[in-house]
Amino acid sequence: MIAPTDQPGKPVVPAPGPAPVPAPVRRSQTASTWWFLLPAMLLFVFVVLVPSARGVYYAFTDWDGLDPDLSFVGLDNFTDLTRDEDAVQAIWHTLLIALAITVIQNLIGLLLALGVNSAIKSRNLLRVFLFAPAVITQIVTAYLWRNLLGPDGAVNSLLGGVGLDSWQQNWLGDPDTALWSVVGVTVWQYSGYSMVIFLAGLQSVPAEIHEAAAIDGAGPVRRFWSVTRPLLTPALTINLMLSSIGGLKLFDQVYALTGGGPGHATDTLSTLIYKDAFTLGEFGYSIALAVVLTLVVAVVSTGQYFMLARTEKAAS
8 A cells, every 4th residue: 555645756754742751659559569568578577676775675674584573673774884984995996986987998999999900910810809708608707817917927927037026916815906906907908898899980980081180181180180189079988888888887897906905905895795694694785885886887888878878969
């Protein structure tokens, strides 16, 4: 069949009509999707919310972890916490460790990412070696470094071998160096993890932008600060969140390296919770400490998220 035409040899093109209006989603269709979410929601309630709520209740009791008979003591555990010098010191250590890890780990991770993102031939091999410590379990890393940092360990032997005997320390037994040794071990293990995230951000920056900036006369430092840094904001947000939350919850490295010692020089909220619960049997008081730790993590992470989200939005 020949198509009708206004002019010979030219088919008629129908005028475009209005765009089709999508059919409205019926309430029954929306409600049916909730049935698929219900099993996961129920599991979350019974596995996470209910135990958490019961744990918060025990923070207001004198429960010893074994006796089913317990008494409601109100805010006594939290009041005792403010008068407990060990708890106050543990809070300070927790915040100090989290801050130090967040700053040092991300700075080293960024420098490593910039190094392995260059055109050096061994960059792929270096990426593997630098990331390797992050896949080792925390306990194994801690016991390895406890031997290396011992009085007769490899670190002091190396310092003595190169004539730096005055630098030899009892790294984990001296209150002045033990806390920073824990920070150093943690940074050593996870700097490669931060490097990988920064590296992903660097490789997502279009090369044309750098070329245009170079043509305009911008040097390497200027290109990084004005071009690369704003585009790395999402990677920086992720790294800061992960490192700060990990530093606040740090337990394995501290307990395996120093056990919170010498004395209480490296105790954090996590190690103090463990000691009060499983050594002293003060489960009510230790759960109160856990509630405080939860609030600290929530406040720090939420404030950091909104601050970084605002910075990321401004950079975009």
